[in-house]
Amino acid sequence: xxxxxxxxDNCSPAGSNEIEKPGSTTDFFYQAIENADGVPFQLxxxxxxGEGYYLNIGSGIxxxxxxxPEDFTENQFHSMIEECVPLTDAIPSDxxxxxxxxxxxxxxxxxxxxxxxxxSGEKKWIRDAxxxxxxxxxxxxxxxxxxxxxxxxxxNSAINVRxxxxxxxxxxxxxSAFLRNISHEIRTPLNAIVGxxxxxxxxxxxxxxxxxxxxxxQNTDHLLGIISDIIELSKLETDIVKINKYNVNIxxxxxxxxxxxNERIRDKGILFRLALPPEGxxxxxxxxxxxxxxxxxxxxxxxxxxxxxxxxxxxxxHKEDNVEFYINDTGIGISEEQKDSIFTRFYxxxxxxxxxxxxxxxxxxxxxxxxxxxxxNIWFTSHRGKGSEFRFTVPDVxxxx
Ligand code: ADP
Numbered sequence: 001x002x003x004x005x006x007x008x009d010n011c012s013p014a015g016s017n018e019i020e021k022p023g024s025t026t027d028f029f030y031q032a033i034e035n036a037d038g039v040p041f042q043l044x045x046x047x048x049x050g051e052g053y054y055l056n057i058g059s060g061i062x063x064x065x066x067x068x069p070e071d072f073t074e075n076q077f078h079s080m081i082e083e084c085v086p087l088t089d090a091i092p093s094d095x096x097x098x099x100x101x102x103x104x105x106x107x108x109x110x111x112x113x114x115x116x117x118x119x120s121g122e123k124k125w126i127r128d129a130x131x132x133x134x135x136x137x138x139x140x141x142x143x144x145x146x147x148x149x150x151x152x153x154x155x156n157s158a159i160n161v162r163x164x165x166x167x168x169x170x171x172x173x174x175x176s177a178f179l180r181n182i183s184h185e186i187r188t189p190l191n192a193i194v195g196x197x198x199x200x201x202x203x204x205x206x207x208x209x210x211x212x213x214x215x216x217x218q219n220t221d222h223l224l225g226i227i228s229d230i231i232e233l234s235k236l237e238t239d240i241v242k243i244n245k246y247n248v249n250i251x252x253x254x255x256x257x258x259x260x261x262n263e264r265i266r267d268k269g270i271l272f273r274l275a276l277p278p279e280g281x282x283x284x285x286x287x288x289x290x291x292x293x294x295x296x297x298x299x300x301x302x303x304x305x306x307x308x309x310x311x312x313x314x315x316x317x318h319k320e321d322n323v324e325f326y327i328n329d330t331g332i333g334i335s336e337e338q339k340d341s342i343f344t345r346f347y348x349x350x351x352x353x354x355x356x357x358x359x360x361x362x363x364x365x366x367x368x369x370x371x372x373x374x375x376x377n378i379w380f381t382s383h384r385g386k387g388s389e390f391r392f393t394v395p396d397v398x399x400x401x
Contacts, residue, residue, distance in 0.1 A: 034058050038147040042133060043074060045103070045143050049096050050075040052143065064150055066120050082123070083115035102132060103141045110144065113151060125155035174344065178361065185226055189219035229362040236369045243373050245397075248289035250323065251279045254314060257296050265304055265312055275315035282318055286397045291370045298363040299327040299390050307331030310387070322376065323396050328389035334382040343368050343378075367392075 033040040039058040046052040052074040061072050065080070084093050091110060092098045101107040111129045118124055130146025196212045196219075203209055235241045258274045265272040277283070296314070303312045310330025317324050334342060343364050371378045375395045382388035 030056070030058060033147055034060050038149050039064050040147050041130075041145070043130075043144045043146075044133070045099070045141075046074070049099055050078045055143070061148070064126065064148060065116065065124070066118050066122075080116040080118065081114050082117050085113040085115075087111040087113065087127075102144070105132070105141060108132070110146070113155065124150065125152045127151045181361070182226070182230070186223065189223040189226075192216070192219040193223070229366060232366055233362050236366065241369075241373065243288040243291065245286050245288055248285050248287055248292065249279070249283055250285050250292075250316060251276050251283040253289060253293055254296070254316070257293065257300060258314065260297075261300055261304065268304065268307075269309060270304070270307055271311040273311055273313045273315075275313065277316075277318075281398075284398065285323060285394065286399060287374055287394050288370075291374060292394065295367045295370050295392065296325065296327065298367045302363060302390075303327055303329035303331065303388070307387070318396060319393070321396055322393035324391055324393050326389060326391045328387065330387040333384040333386050333388055334380070335384050339382070342380075 030040050037060070039060040041057045041061075042055040044052050044055050054069075054072060054074065057069045057072050059069055061067060061069050065072070067076070078095065081095070084095065086093050086098070088111065090101075091107060091112060092101065093112075098107065098110060098112075102110055109129070109131050111127070113125055113127050116124050116126060127149040128146060129149070130144040132141040133143035133145045134140060135142045193216055196215050200209055200212045200216070203212065232241070254274060254276060258272065262272050300312065300314065307329040308331065312330075313326070313328045315326055317326075368378050371392050371394070376393035378390065378392035380388055380390045
């Protein structure tokens with residue numbers, strides 16, 4: 001058997017060796033390939049995939065795969081392959097099938113991107129580009145002469161670009177849904193304000209005038225809430241929201257939320273439970289009290305909005321270096337499909353036409369951003385039909401730094 005390397009006819013020295021070893025010309029090609037960060041190889045096929053041997057392998061294989069050239073075997077190489085992406089339609093992704101076509105001459109070249117799991121555990125994308133190696137005497141394909149390239153960087157950046165594009169697309173979709181919803185959300189209180197203002201002008205009955213004025217005030221507050229959420233979100237997105245830390249008595253803060261909401265919650269037939277540790281050292285915290293209250297109010301508003309009966313609980317506990325606040329309810333709960341999305345901005349705007357609860361879908365997004373600004377985390381547990389519990393932490397800092 002004498003190996004005939006592809007395209008080497010006019011530069012191959014008239015070799016008397018059976019198999020051409022890297023000599024002057026071959027050596028030169030090998031060096032040129034390695035110089036271009038490729039790892040050249042000559043593989044002689046065995047009876048089955050994985051049973052061949054590398055006649056030559058560039059020393060760069062150590063940098064590429066973390067395996068010394070003398071230890072590199074075809075068996076090991078194939079055991080590392082996790083994914084194979086052929087670069088032309090003619091190349092089968094199944095390696096034995098591709099090998100068969102390569103040997104039969106149906107495939108004149110082989111090019112594929114391979115995801116390898118290296119012995120170190122690291123994953124790497126490489127490109128395998130090879131041509132048939134034929135026996136001079138029989139003309140049969142007996143192996144492959146090719147180059148391995150490291151393509152991890154370009155592959156990862158392509159993956160990142162694809163993910164960024166998908167994210168932008170998803171964001172765009174949510175934004176359109178939000179605009180559709182928000183226009184409805186703004187128009188409803190606006191219509192009420194305009195309508196009842198007109199009625200107010202025409203109505204002479206004092207009691208009725210009072211009712212109309214209350215409706216107008218409620219709708220104005222609601223409208224203001226929506227508009228300030230939108231403005232706050234755009235401020236958060238442009239990083240211009242600053243935190244302003246000072247000494248906060250969290251017992252008093254929770255009591256004030258309780259006082260503000262107890263009547264509304266009771267009017268809905270729901271029990272509002274406040275659980276506070278005794279006031280003292282532990283109830284003092286250096287944080288942004290305004291934002292902390294906004295977060296708690298957002299969560300209490302949601303609990304109230306999504307609960308028809310039962311109770312709503314509010315409290316906090318000291319846990320390691322944090323104060324952990326909780327707001328739980330016995331409301332409708334959050335379905336498994338919703339769970340991943342509820343902190344996404346504008347979420348809920350999606351199901352605008354079928355919605356029976358008002359809201360901009362911004363409350364949790366703003367709350368989460370505030371909590372992160374304060375140095376904490378938020379999470380929740382929920383069961384459809386049984387209720388939800390939101391918990392978030394704020395660092396337990398006692399003195400202003
Ligand atoms: P909004 O309440 O204005 O729609 P949020 O960002 O506050 O927006 O909440 C997003 C979504 O998360 C809600 O529309 C609702 O589907 C779900 N959700 C939030 N809190 C609760 C809760 N306590 N119980 C049930 N679902 C909730």
